[in-house]
Amino acid sequence: MSNSTFYNNQSFQHILAITEEIILEKGCRSTTLKDIIEKSGLSKGAIYHYVESKDELFGLILKSKIEEMNETFHKGITQSIKQHPSSDFGSFNMVSQFFQSRKNAHDTGNLIFIYLLSQDNEKVKKILQDIFNYTKETGTRWIKMGQENGVIPASIDAEKMSTLMMTFSYGIRVTQILSSDEKDLVDMRDIFKVISKSLT
Incomplete structure (x- = not known):
């Protein structure tokens, strides 16, 4: 099955x-x-x-959560492109939507993600790799969609931007769980600036 x-x-x-x-x-x-x-x-x-273990079950919950978040993100950027075509706000909103969908320190998906990274289990490792590849591929497709609609500059490498967004996303998850101070949380606009400068 x-x-x-x-x-x-x-x-x-x-x-x-x-x-x-x-x-x-x-x-x-x-x-x-x-x-x-x-x-x-x-x-x-x-x-x-x-499932054969709780870690495998946790991995399937995380996969389900990621698919749900990506669906939410897809709806968000589709709306952003329609409302703000060819604008800086539209491109910022696209990146912001991506990180907002991953911004809950008490979300079980984030808690599971951090936990599973510490587990030495081949099935779990495969689930995490599948999630990484799935998110990278879908992120790349959405960035290209943004480029086709003038929301993301055509000069940006879509695959690299997707990988950078995921790198920041993983870092944000860890920061949210470890930090008790709101000042430690990074502003979405700053992340967008760093990503844009790195890729243009």
């Missing part, structure tokens, strides 16, 4: 929702498959039908 089939399965959606609740209560490290089994009311066999 493929992951996409999992996501459309009601039982698996129930597992994902329960797991997110427990993560917010206890944190990633303290959450166990036993917790998930007890709270979901499902059998051990039902959980292991989908």
Whole structure:
């Protein structure tokens, strides 16, 4: 059964929702498959039908979250292009939308992302690599769409810009979780300036 089939399965959606609740209560490290089994009311066999470990389950939740965020971003930039064609505001808004969709320190996706980076698990590593490649490819497509509509300068290398945006995005996630001071958070306009200067 493929992951996409999992996501459309009601039982698996129930597992994902329960797991997110427990993560917010206890944190990633303290959450166990036993917790998930007890709270979901499902059998051990039902959980292991989908995943072999909690880290693999966390990876699938993160993948689902990333796809959801990217869909939100896609809607945002499509609207930005329609409302502000060929303008500096439109290009800034496009970059801003990308980072705003990843800006919640208490979002389970961000908590899982940080946790999974510390795990030595080949299946999890593969999920993280798939997420990286998926996000880079979709980011590149959207930047090219912005270029075609005059929102992003044609001189910018779309693939490099996508990689830079992801680099900042990963850094923002870590900063938000580690910092307790609002002053440490980077302004979106400053990120946009750095990216634009680096690529033009």
